[in-house]
Amino acid sequence: MNLTSSQKQRLRELGWDGSIPDFDNKKERDQFFNKTATKLKNRNKERFLKLLENKVPSWRRVERKLRNIFYELGFVEVQTPSIISPSLLEKMDIGEESKLYNQIYQIKGEKKSLRPMLAPNLYRELRYFSRISDEEVIRLFELGSCFRKENGGERHLNEFKMLNAVEMGNIKDTKKRLDELISNVFSPFANYKVEKEKSTVYEETVDVNIKNTEVASCVIGPHFLDSNWHIDEPWVGLGIGVERLTRVIEGEPSVKPFGKSYVYQDGIRLDIE
Known part of the structure; x- marks a missing residue:
């Protein structure tokens, strides 16, 4: 089982560039998506705060x-x-x-x-x-x-x-x-x-x-x-x-x-x- 197209799209939007494994069931798939999306959101938030601090992109x-x-x-x-x-x-x-x-x-x-x-x-x-x-x-x-x-x-x-x-x-x-x-x-x-x-x-x-x-x-x-x-x-x-x-x-x-x-x-x- 793979990620849904919308899940793949969302991870790409958040900056995911790693490999995506195959999943045995829907629960395992959704757990991977939620964990990865949260990690990427936190990374974006950290970079956002750094931009506010540095001012210069x-x-x-x-x-x-x-x-x-x-x-x-x-x-x-x-x-x-x-x-x-x-x-x-x-x-x-x-x-x-x-x-x-x-x-x-x-x-x-x-x-x-x-x-x-x-x-x-x-x-x-x-x-x-x-x-x-x-x-x-x-x-x-x-x-x-x-x-x-x-x-x-x-x-x-x-x-x-x-x-x-x-x-x-x-x-x-x-x-x-x-x-x-x-x-x-x-x-x-x-x-x-x-x-x-x-x-x-x-x-x-x-x-x-x-x-x-x-x-x-x-x-x-x-x-x-x-x-x-x-x-x-x-x-x-x-x-x-x-x-x-x-x-x-x-x-x-x-x-x-x-x-x-x-x-x-x-x-x-x-x-x-």
């Missing part, structure tokens, strides 16, 4: 740490619109035939959409900065919300925060520089592994994994998309999922409790009573 601490790392590395922070035009997506080769296209939130009655990524905006900013700056290397980053119609699960949100950083200019060895940046950014958080993966937009990315979870995807340019933006210099870029990184650092099974929510705050389930 874990996702904010991760954001601050990321920002400070990039400031120290010489990156300038920018902010760009969350509502973008189709032309920016077209320059990223995201048309109706793209797998990503159906995940985009279109704004009804307007030829606009909510940005599914930060990259097109940073391409534009790179172009503007390169016209004005006398520096041999331009370094920019943005930390902001993106929006996609995701199917849910432990690793996806419909509204999520990304930090995208890009360095462009006189970079003699882009692979070496990307390795340096990855080390500088992620070593302060945890041990990590790097592996190459296929990408819908970039064809191939260098992904950063912590505890078997992808927390960042990185790209090296020149890239075939660059000509759409009149970019012709070497560059390296990193895209970091803030909620994913927070979830891994906090050791939680799902990213959902760290997203924008009414019922979750800082990974804590609030409807525990």
Whole structure:
């Protein structure tokens, strides 16, 4: 005998990530559920009291740490619109035939959409900065919300925060520089592994994994998309999922409790009573 679907759902909501045994009878099953649910409720209550004491949630601490790392590395922070035009997506080769296209939130009655990524905006900013700056290397980053119609699960949100950083200019060895940046950014958080993966937009990315979870995807340019933006210099870029990184650092099974929510705050389930 197994837990009922509602019992399983409730334990997942409260943060259960352990294995669930088979039960000989209903009484044994319900005793396990009640004992486990009580334990998880108490854990949520303890974390809630800790949040009240500390005031600063874990996702904010991760954001601050990321920002400070990039400031120290010489990156300038920018902010760009969350509502973008189709032309920016077209320059990223995201048309109706793209797998990503159906995940985009279109704004009804307007030829606009909510940005599914930060990259097109940073391409534009790179172009503007390169016209004005006398520096041999331009370094920019943005930390902001993106929006996609995701199917849910432990690793996806419909509204999520990304930090995208890009360095462009006189970079003699882009692979070496990307390795340096990855080390500088992620070593302060945890041990990590790097592996190459296929990408819908970039064809191939260098992904950063912590505890078997992808927390960042990185790209090296020149890239075939660059000509759409009149970019012709070497560059390296990193895209970091803030909620994913927070979830891994906090050791939680799902990213959902760290997203924008009414019922979750800082990974804590609030409807525990």
